[in-house]
Amino acid sequence: MTGEEIQTLIAGSFPTPCNNPELKETHISWVILCDDTVFKIKKPLKYSFLDFSTIEQRRHYCEREVLLNNRLTKDVYIDVVPVRKSSSEIFIGEGKGEIMDYAVRMRKLDNDRRMDVLLRNGKVTEDHIHSLVSVIVTFHKKAEIIYPDDPLDIERKFNDLEGQREFIYTELGDKYGNMLDDALEKSSEFVLANRRLLEDRIEDGFHRDGHGDLHSRNIFLLDEPVIFDCIEFNDEYRHVDVLNEVAFLCMDLDVFGRSDLSRTFMEDYSLQFSAISGTRDVALFNYYKCYRANVRAKVNCLRARDADGSDAASHALSEAARYLELMHRYTKGFS
DSSP states (O other): OOHHHHHHHHTSOOSSOOSSOEEEEOSSEEEEEOSSEEEEEEOSOEETTEEOOSHHHHHHHHHHHHHHHTTTOSSSEEEEEEEEEOSSOEEESSSSSEEEEEEEEEEOOOGGGBHHHHHHTTOOOHHHHHHHHHHHHHHHHHSOBOOOSOTTHHHHHHHGGGGGHHHHHHHHOHHHHHHHHHHHHHHHHHHHHTHHHHHHHHHTTOEEEOOSOOSGGGEEOSSSOEEOOOOOSOHHHHEEEHHHHHHHHHHHHHHTTOHHHHHHHHHHHHHHSOOOOSHHHHHHHHHHHHHHHHHHHHHHHHHHHHOSSHHHHHHHHHHHHHHHHHHHHHHTTOO
């Protein structure tokens, strides 16, 4: 589908009540919010890490999205429904018309209960964290164990930020460029010094088929926490050390100024699932937090490059700088 066809779809009919449809756009999807239902349509894109270029691929990944997310949610991901085009309209659901695409149908949740919103309002408590840990530990214990071929692949992923080096030096200056260079050097040193630890954790079954994108925007703190929007388009992003997975959420809590909740999370998580058993594991967890800050810095550099206006570019650059500073701070805990 195209952006113009999405606008035609919004102006048409839906298989569920939709009095004032609201369109949210991400880099890879269109999301339509109706009264009680959400429809998510994948954009026809192809990148090195993602292929939504054909209708067959988009249907496949819609089905994967429902299947994988139902490991963690209850009755949130409902099904996959066709998007049809007739001579007079574009609509979702059954009826006369050619199938032109597919949409994931989900139950709409209360946005005020999204974890990042609650964090901004100072409403996330230790009880919330304990409940969240329980859900994540249960999920991780049941998740499929993965045995990656290259135990040092994390270094390659960390070094991917080097592709933004010239942009960082040009747009943010020597201070942030030096932070990048220092982090890349320390990352290589850490991985080389801890090869045996990385190999042992693979052998011990700590690499699992997880969520892949575990941060506060993907969590609703309801009576029982709901974790949604796992990565379906690239298995490699989900097949990680459980420490790497929870490091994303703990890094996110640090960004919100809630390092206390980050510590509570890891203390509780380690008691329920012995993913940290010594000082080197603690250093590795810190390394993974550094890697997650690295990724967020890269994403915001890319957003700044692609921004339509100066305000959006300035905001993305500011975010990139913030994550580079956090990455730099984490490097001090590698040893």
